Amino acid sequence: MFRFSEGKKSALGCFLLFQLSSLFFFTPLYSQNHSSKTITPNSETSEELILVTEVSSGKPKFEKAYGASEFLKREYSPASTFKTYLVLSLLENNVIDPEEKIECADKHIPNSPRPLDLRDALFYSSNDYFEKVFPKLGKDKLDITLHKIGYLENSKSNIKVKDWWIDLAGLKHGGRIRLTPKSVHSSWSKIFENGYGLNKGIMEEWKKALFWSECPEQSANVYGKTGSWEGSFWFQGALVKSENDYVIYTILNRSKSGSRTGTIIRFYEIVGCKVPSLE
Incomplete structure (x- = not known):
């Protein structure tokens, strides 16, 4: 049996205390071959929730939630993440040319007014672009898409597809729709596992519109969508x-100091990729 002097016991106690405290300050967000990096909790806010789904060939799917677990029980506006599914409907119904540039004058977009194609409109989350193209689609066709993909199936507030509409301006946040973070995350995850059963052509166009940047640091591509509404800042x-x-x-950030740009930067910090130009 090993015996320790009082001095060694004291040193051992300090070491164990440090090891224990490190559990609270260093949270491994993921452990897969995309990055060996671990991240620390956001020291600037406790009002952040991060949901993660990892798919790796030959391994079970890994799903985890980190941060403000109380957000999981509540419903929030999906904000402009809703445009992800508006775009799907536009593509399915073949009512736009994804490459066509449309002059848009959103105040939040740098160098506005400026011409935007579909990918640009999603990247900058242009409201003007989608208000201009929506009349070619119409609510009825959009509702068919939302119903088909089960977008509101898990809504606790029981909003029906036919009842979400407010007005044209409501396109930027999904009108009356309120969803839990898990539901918002699930809809996003299904895109990359083709959980909607869409044909290859539509999937390729959809992902092309959702592309954000290359990430040579991780030998990967980044796809994404922002959302900001009612005090919620999303990045998917x-x-x-x-x-x-x-x-x-x-990522859902509900801090009073939160911002669209800050949430984007937070995502890129987590995945270990260089932030693309947001201009």
């Missing part, structure tokens, strides 16, 4: 190495 991201090797993230 996907770090994709291959069809069967990717990690999906949903």
Whole structure:
């Protein structure tokens, strides 16, 4: 049996205390071959929730939630993440040319007014773009898409597809729709596992519109969508190495000091990729 002097006991106690305290300050967000990095909790806010789904070929799906667990029990506006599914409906109904540039004058977009194509409109979350193209689609066709993909199936507030509409301006946040973070995350995850059963052509166009940046640091591509409404700042991201090797993230920040740009930067910090130009 090993015996320790009082001095050694004291040193051992300090070491164990440090090891224990490190559990509270260093949270491994993921442990897969995309990055060996661990991240620390956001020291600036406790009002952040991060949902993660990891898919790696030959391994079980990994799903985890980190941060403000109380947010999981509540429903929030999906904000502009809703535009992700508006775009799907536009593509399915073949009412736009994704490459066509439309002059848009959103105040939040740098160098506005400026011409935007579909990918630009999602990247900058243009409200003007979608208000201009929506009349070619119409609510009825959009409702068919939302119903088909089960977008409101898990809504605790029991909003029906036919009842979400407020007005044209409501397109930027999904009108009356309120969803839990898990529901918002699930809808996003299904895109990358083709959980909607869409044909290859539509999926390719959809992902092309959702593309954000290359990430040579992780040998991957980043796809994403922002959302800001009613005090919620969302970033939904996907770090994709291959069809069967990717990690999906949903970040919800409800801090009073939160921002669209800050949430974007937070995602890129987590995945270990360089932030693309937001101009």
